[in-house]
Amino acid sequence: xxxxxxxxxxxxxxxxxxxxxxxREMGKKLGVEKVHPHKFRRTMATRAIEKGMPIEQVQKIxxxxxxxxxxxxxxxxxxxxxxxHRKYIS
Numbered sequence: 001x002x003x004x005x006x007x008x009x010x011x012x013x014x015x016x017x018x019x020x021x022x023x024r025e026m027g028k029k030l031g032v033e034k035v036h037p038h039k040f041r042r043t044m045a046t047r048a049i050e051k052g053m054p055i056e057q058v059q060k061i062x063x064x065x066x067x068x069x070x071x072x073x074x075x076x077x078x079x080x081x082x083x084x085h086r087k088y089i090s
Contacts, residue, residue, distance in 0.1 A: 045074040 004014040004022075014022070020036055027035030041062065048058050059070040 042073060042075065045070070046076070049074050049076065050080055 004019050005011045006014060006018070016037075023035050023037060027033065045058050045062060048061070049055060055067060055070055055074075058074065059067050062070060062073065064070045064073070
């Protein structure tokens with residue numbers, strides 16, 4: 001079973017580039033710039049970390065071998081860093 005299939009018969013699986021193309025088309029229709037699948041992955045990782053998910057678990061979900069990759073991948077909110085500093089260190 002495939003998650004993304006073409007709209008035309010025989011409804012074959014979409015390739016990675018096919019998914020990316022469809023997302024870009026939807027973004028243009030909605031007036032959203034730079035829509036691509038990778039952005040959804042980054043957003044999921046960032047939100048999971050912001051909600052307190054351990055970085056090691058985010059690393060597993062993303063399939064990263066090195067935790068450094070996960071740390072660079074997720075966009076950490078500077079305000080959350082300050083709050084964590086106050087909570088754990090101050």
